[in-house]
């Protein structure tokens with residue numbers, strides 16, 4: 231049975247991904263900052279572990295606990311927005327925190343779990359990024375912090391993908407759609423379950439490649 235590790239799985243897209251991968255027969259290792267408050271996640275049948283991705287020691291502890299366990303899909307989903315301050319009023323503490331969570335943590339996870347993924351069958355490392363991280367498509371002045379954090383993680387993963395290809399690992403940067411979650415808002419057009427179903431299909435069906443691809447939840451290629 232394949233194993234999939236998902237971060238930030240207690241709500242939103244992460245919870246929907248936990249439901250989707252368990253329904254596809256995967257053993258899901260799901261992480262949450264507060265497992266005690268993750269009842270819906272536990273109902274999916276996933277094994278729930280504590281992880282604040284901003285804390286290097288917690289990533290190291292989880293990696294030590296899971297040492298030697300093959301992981302087929304490492305799915306970095308946890309993310310924050312950093313707020314929508316206009317240029318000129320940037321909250322730099324928020325900027326830094328957002329870079330830690332959205333950019334540095336997925337790289338720390340990739341490095342901490344490379345051996346586990348190399349030992350798995352499917353060998354996929356995924357970051358849930360955003361179309362707002364596309365530099366080519368950037369056409370608005372709001373969301374500088376979030377856009378920067380996602381463009382940066384795209385570049386980090388594009389670099390890492392080349393190195394990991396030597397171990398047979400395929401990296402993917404995936405946009406989940408504009409999804410109805412706490413982050414996406416009540417009026418968002420895509421339901422979490424629809425996004426998760428599409429993402430799982432892209433993750434499991436995309437042919438392995440030596441370079442990072444930037445795709446949406448329907449498999450459409452997005453411009454860098």
Ligand SMILES: NC(=O)c1ccc[n+]([C@@H]2O[C@H](COP(=O)([O-])OP(=O)(O)OC[C@H]3O[C@@H](n4cnc5c(N)ncnc54)[C@H](OP(=O)(O)O)[C@@H]3O)[C@@H](O)[C@H]2O)c1
Nearest residue numbers: 238242243263282283307308309360408409411412413414
């Ligand atoms: N919704 C959209 O329209 C949309 C569009 C493009 C990309 N995305 C991306 O999709 C991913 C999921 O977004 P979402 O819409 O599901 O957001 P969400 O509903 O706000 O959920 C965010 C998840 O990330 C977790 N998280 C935040 N900071 C964390 C940290 N330091 N350590 C561990 N977990 C942390 C949250 O845990 P807590 O409950 O503990 O806070 C929660 O489980 C994010 O990477 C986001 O950038 C979303």
